[in-house]
Amino acid sequence: xxxxxxxxxxxxxxxxxxxxxxxxxxxxxxxxxxxxxxxxxxxxxxxxxxxxxxxxxxxxxxxxxxxxxxxxxxxxxxxxxxxxxxxxxxxxxxxxxxxxxxxxxxxxxxxxxxxxxxxxxxxxxxxxxxxxxxxxx
Amino acid sequence: xxxxxxxxxxxxxxxxxxxxxxxxxxxxxxxxxxxxxxxxxxxxxxxxxxxxxxxxxxxxxxxxxxxxxxxxxxxxxxxxxxxxxxxxxxxxxxxxxxxxxxxxxxxxxxxxxxxxxxxxxxxxxxxxxxxxxxxxx
DNA sequence: CTAAACCCTGGAGTACGCTCCAAGGTCAAG
DNA sequence: CTTGACCTTGGAGCGTACTCCAGGGTTTAG
Numbered sequence: 001x002x003x004x005x006x007x008x009x010x011x012x013x014x015x016x017x018x019x020x021x022x023x024x025x026x027x028x029x030x031x032x033x034x035x036x037x038x039x040x041x042x043x044x045x046x047x048x049x050x051x052x053x054x055x056x057x058x059x060x061x062x063x064x065x066x067x068x069x070x071x072x073x074x075x076x077x078x079x080x081x082x083x084x085x086x087x088x089x090x091x092x093x094x095x096x097x098x099x100x101x102x103x104x105x106x107x108x109x110x111x112x113x114x115x116x117x118x119x120x121x122x123x124x125x126x127x128x129x130x131x132x133x134x135x136x137x
Numbered sequence: 138x139x140x141x142x143x144x145x146x147x148x149x150x151x152x153x154x155x156x157x158x159x160x161x162x163x164x165x166x167x168x169x170x171x172x173x174x175x176x177x178x179x180x181x182x183x184x185x186x187x188x189x190x191x192x193x194x195x196x197x198x199x200x201x202x203x204x205x206x207x208x209x210x211x212x213x214x215x216x217x218x219x220x221x222x223x224x225x226x227x228x229x230x231x232x233x234x235x236x237x238x239x240x241x242x243x244x245x246x247x248x249x250x251x252x253x254x255x256x257x258x259x260x261x262x263x264x265x266x267x268x269x270x271x272x273x274x
Numbered sequence: 275c276t277a278a279a280c281c282c283t284g285g286a287g288t289a290c291g292c293t294c295c296a297a298g299g300t301c302a303a304g
Numbered sequence: 305c306t307t308g309a310c311c312t313t314g315g316a317g318c319g320t321a322c323t324c325c326a327g328g329g330t331t332t333a334g
Binding site for chain 1: 188191220224227228230233235237
């Protein structure tokens with residue numbers, strides 16, 4: 001399929017797809033007239049890209065995944081391993097989220113700080129309240 | 138506390154903190170000599186900023202949260218509400234992650250697409266395979 | 275007094291992820 | 305053969321979030 005249709009199906013712009021091609025996120029052959037021609041599964045791939053991006057993965061990271069997918073031997077085992085690896089990354093992200101959630105929950109329950117404090121009572125001593133300024137070399 | 142100590146405690150750089158001040162993410166008074174002086178809870182706040190950022194919130198969004206916090210009446214209720222709101226966002230993110238995870242799991246189990254496919258069988262018809270190109274005005 | 279560590283400002287530069295544009299080629303329909 | 309939708313390239317520009325630097329002031333220790 002050509003770039004316009006791919007863009008429409010993936011809910012993005014032709015400009016974005018050309019940009020993605022430039023950074024190695026999608027690849028297609030060329031028709032005799034020079035037009036790009038993408039395989040249909042690129043639509044799925046672009047949906048995946050969008051999602052992964054929203055979840056905080058950079059285009060570079062996603063492109064790396066794509067390469068791994070391309071390079072992986074056709075065995076189901078290799079693919080499964082790759083996916084499991086990605087799942088592990090996702091689990092790590094989820095753990096981070098869970099940690100923040102716990103933190104916020106705790107604050108919501110107690111009185112929590114985080115606020116600039118209404119009355120200003122603390123100007124602080126002029127020098128080193130904390131002794132942890134190592135002085136960088 | 139001055140900017141250097143704040144940076145060290147928050148695990149960031151003085152440059153970043155000055156930048157954050159410029160965009161309204163942190164605020165501090167000035168000492169007579171012109172040095173910035175931040176209240177101690179700014180450390181906590183910066184930790185929150187870092188985490189929220191990792192979760193995909195922009196600095197502008199986070200700054201808005203900060204304003205809401207400042208404007209909120211002193212009631213712990215307002216804070217709790219704000220945090221609960223954030224928690225809801227986090228839960229949504231986690232659900233998305235879980236969905237992506239399931240998707241990957243399914244692909245790992247089955248044969249999945251997403252890959253460019255070895256043999257190229259589909260060049261596609263020359264014009265509009267899909268009728269969803271509205272043609273923009 | 276000097277050196278070192280800290281602070282200030284303003285502005286330039288960087289990386290990422292697009293987005294827009296100009297100038298021009300291709301193709302099917304009228 | 306013309307029109308118009310579609311495609312090509314290359315390059316400029318933009319918003320976000322820093323990052324670095326030059327040039328200079330302040331404070332304390334030796």
